[in-house]
Amino acid sequence: MIDPTAGPSATAAGPPRAGRPERLDGLVVGLVANPKKNAEPFLDAVGELLAAEHGTAGVVRTRKTSITDPIPPATLDELVRRCDVVLIGVGDCGSCSAAAVADGIAFEGAGVPAAVICTDAFRVSADAMARLQGSPGYAYVTTAHPLAPLDADAVRERARLALPELVELLTSAVPVAAR
Amino acid sequence: MSIDENALSGLRSTLAADDYRMAVTESGGSVEVTITAGPDACADCLVPKPIMRNILHAALGVPADSIVLVYPADAS
Numbered sequence: 001m002i003d004p005t006a007g008p009s010a011t012a013a014g015p016p017r018a019g020r021p022e023r024l025d026g027l028v029v030g031l032v033a034n035p036k037k038n039a040e041p042f043l044d045a046v047g048e049l050l051a052a053e054h055g056t057a058g059v060v061r062t063r064k065t066s067i068t069d070p071i072p073p074a075t076l077d078e079l080v081r082r083c084d085v086v087l088i089g090v091g092d093c094g095s096c097s098a099a100a101v102a103d104g105i106a107f108e109g110a111g112v113p114a115a116v117i118c119t120d121a122f123r124v125s126a127d128a129m130a131r132l133q134g135s136p137g138y139a140y141v142t143t144a145h146p147l148a149p150l151d152a153d154a155v156r157e158r159a160r161l162a163l164p165e166l167v168e169l170l171t172s173a174v175p176v177a178a179r
Numbered sequence: 180m181s182i183d184e185n186a187l188s189g190l191r192s193t194l195a196a197d198d199y200r201m202a203v204t205e206s207g208g209s210v211e212v213t214i215t216a217g218p219d220a221c222a223d224c225l226v227p228k229p230i231m232r233n234i235l236h237a238a239l240g241v242p243a244d245s246i247v248l249v250y251p252a253d254a255s
Contacts, residue, residue, distance in 0.1 A: 067223040093197050093224035121196035124189050125226050128234045145196055 016109045025055030030083035033063045037148040039090045045159035068095040071103045080110045085170045091118030092147045098129035105133045115169040121145035141165045186238035197224040211247040
C-alpha cells in the first residue's frame with residue numbers, strides 16, 4: 001500500500017523537478033505502465049510516436065503489478081540508470097492516479113524528467129497525492145475518462161492527442177500548470 | 180465548518196467514476212464521511228485514507244484528523 005506521506009517534506013519549497021532536455025532525439029524513454037487495461041498500449045503508442053516524430057532512440061518498458069503501490073525502488077533505480085525521460089500511466093482510477101503522480105515525483109527527485117498521464121475523472125486524487133508529496137501543482141497530462149473500454153485504434157488516437165503536451169512536459173524548462 | 184460544495188461535487192464525481200458513493204454527515208464541529216461501494220467498484224481503486232483525508236480537509240474546512248472516515252472495508 002502506498003504511503004502518501006513518504007517522499008519530500010510537505011514544507012518543501014515547490015516540487016522537485018529534474019532538468020529538462022531541449023530535445024528528445026537520441027534519448028531513451030522509460031514506459032512505466034500500471035496494470036489498468038489499456039495502460040500499456042497507450043504508453044507503447046506514445047513511445048512509437050516519439051520515435052517516429054521526435055527521433056527517440058528506444059524504450060525501456062516496465063509494468064507495475066500493483067494498482068495502488070508505488071514503483072518498487074529497484075525498478076526505479078534501474079530505470080533511472082537506463083532512461084533519459086520516463087512516461088508513467090495511465091491513471092484511470094483513484095488510487096492508480098495517485099500512485100502515478102507519486103511515481104512521477106520520485107523520478108523527478110532522482111533527476112529523470114517524468115510525464116504522468118491520468119484520465120480527467122481523477123484530477124482530485126492526482127492533485128491530492130501531489131500535495132501530500134510536497135509538490136502541490138505537480139503538472140501531468142490528462143486524457144478523457146475512461147480509457148479502459150477503448151479499442152486499439154481509439155487508444156492510439158488518445159496517445160496521438162496527448163503527445164504534444166507530453167513532449168512539452170518532458171522538455172519545457174518552465175513547469176507547466178497541471179491540466 | 181466551511182464546506183466547499185464544488186470540491187465535494189468534484190470528489191463525488193471522482194468516486195462515481197470508480198462506482199463509489201459518498202455520504203457526509205455534520206455533527207457540531209465534526210463530520211463523518213461514509214464511502215460505499217457499488218456493484219462495479221474495485222477495492223483497489225479507492226485511494227488510501229490519508230489521501231482521502233487530504234481531499235476532504237480541503238473540501239470540508241475541518242482538520243483532516245477530525246474527519247471520521249468510513250470505508251466499505253470498515254463495515255465488513
